[in-house]
Amino acid sequence: MSADPARLPPPPPPSRDWALFLDVDGTLLDLAPTPDAVYVPPGLVEDLGRMHEALGGAIALVSGRRIETLDVLFTPLRLPIIGLHGLQTREGPVIAHEQSSDRATVLSAASALVAKFPGSLIEDKGIALALHWRNAPAAEEALIELAHWALTLLPGYGVQRGRDVIELRPDGHNKGDAVAALLDTPAMRGRFPVFVGDDLTDEHGFDLVNARLGATVLVGNRSPSAARYGLHDPTAVRGWLHAAAEQLAPEIAA
Numbered sequence: 001m002s003a004d005p006a007r008l009p010p011p012p013p014p015s016r017d018w019a020l021f022l023d024v025d026g027t028l029l030d031l032a033p034t035p036d037a038v039y040v041p042p043g044l045v046e047d048l049g050r051m052h053e054a055l056g057g058a059i060a061l062v063s064g065r066r067i068e069t070l071d072v073l074f075t076p077l078r079l080p081i082i083g084l085h086g087l088q089t090r091e092g093p094v095i096a097h098e099q100s101s102d103r104a105t106v107l108s109a110a111s112a113l114v115a116k117f118p119g120s121l122i123e124d125k126g127i128a129l130a131l132h133w134r135n136a137p138a139a140e141e142a143l144i145e146l147a148h149w150a151l152t153l154l155p156g157y158g159v160q161r162g163r164d165v166i167e168l169r170p171d172g173h174n175k176g177d178a179v180a181a182l183l184d185t186p187a188m189r190g191r192f193p194v195f196v197g198d199d200l201t202d203e204h205g206f207d208l209v210n211a212r213l214g215a216t217v218l219v220g221n222r223s224p225s226a227a228r229y230g231l232h233d234p235t236a237v238r239g240w241l242h243a244a245a246e247q248l249a250p251e252i253a254a
Contacts, residue, residue, distance in 0.1 A: 008230030011194070011217050014244035018055055019188040019214075021082075021179055021205060023197035024063040024070065026163065027219045028241075030234045033135050035065070035123055038073070044238055045074055047245045052079060054248035057187040062086075062175050064162070064201060066125055080187075084128055085160060085201050086178035087169065102153035103129075106168070113146055114139070127170060134164035162199050163222075176204035183212065196237060198222065 022028055025038065032038045052059050060080040061070055067083040067090060082089060107124070110131060114120040119135030120143065131147060133139040147159050147166045158171040179195065182188055193214030195205040199222070206216040206226040218227035219237055231237050 008218060008227065011196075011229045011231065011240065012215055014247055015192065016054055016056075016248055017192050019058040019060075019183060019191035019193045020051065020055060021060050021062050021182075021193065021195045021209070022237075022241075023199070023202050023205075023219075024061055024065060024073075026198035027196055027202075027234060027237055028061075029073075031134075031163070034121060034132075040073055041238065043242065045077055047238070047242050048074065048079065049077055050245040050249055051241065052077070054245065055191075058191050060179075060182055062179065062195070062197070062202075062205060064125075064130070064167070080182065082175065082178040082182070084125060085167070085169065086173045086175045086204070087127060089178065089181075100154050106150040106153055109150075110143075110146060113142055117142070123165075128167055129169075130162075130165050130167040132165045137164075140164075160201060162201055174204040175201060176206075176208035179205050179208050196231070197227075 025031060028044065029038045029040060048059070060082060062082040063070055064085045065083060067081045067088055070081055070083065071078060080090065107129065110122050110129070114122055117133070117136040117139035120133045120139040123130040123132060131143040133143055144166050147168055150168055151157055151159065154168060156170055157168050160167045160169055183193060193209045193212050194217065195202070195209040195214065196217040196219065197205055198219035203226055209216050210226055210228065215229055216227040217229045217231055218225045219231050220233060231240060
């Protein structure tokens with residue numbers, strides 16, 4: 001694990017043999033007060049499109065958001081996407097999971113709790129449920145306690161911690177598993193994997209890519225982390241991505 005992420009070296013120079021995996025919130029996009037409030041800066045969609053062309057399609061978004069939401073954010077692109085922290089791909093859910101009849105009980109209890117902490121919120125993702133306290137730090141302990149109580153009502157579920165959030169989701173699949181599956185597809189097989197992320201949920205991706213002798217890039221100063229390279233913040237990520245697109249674009253024309 002890295003002792004000091006601030007001292008991690010910058011990522012290696014871009015290459016057309018990469019398979020590039022990019023987290024979204026906190027990596028490509030600046031964090032916002034609520035999930036719906038994120039902003040996609042001008043030029044980012046174009047740079048993602050240019051990288052998709054330069055890498056022969058070997059680029060994917062890897063996010064906790066639903067694929068449908070990501071398609072709206074990055075329209076008109078339709079990149080390969082891993083959604084819901086590895087539970088969703090364009091081909092459909094990665095695992096079949098029946099909704100518990102007690103889900104409504106959990107949702108009702110969560111709604112009552114966030115009403116006591118203005119600024120906290122519930123993000124209903126269908127198969128998963130995220131409880132956010134970024135704008136209500138005092139709610140952290142209560143929301144974590146509720147999430148662990150909810151596990152007694154939701155068979156087969158686990159909790160996933162993130163930055164100012166805890167998520168209830170089916171056990172058994174994560175970002176690393178989903179990246180491994182994509183690396184076995186024709187567009188990505190045999191390529192050098194690069195994974196860029198900022199949060200605890202990205203550590204599964206870092207572990208998988210490190211095991212494949214690829215490059216792992218931590219965004220920000222979270223510690224500890226298995227990442228071996230670093231970028232300061234999403235602005236730095238977007239600048240790095242733009243420079244990579246500029247560098248590889250002439251090769252496309254050639």
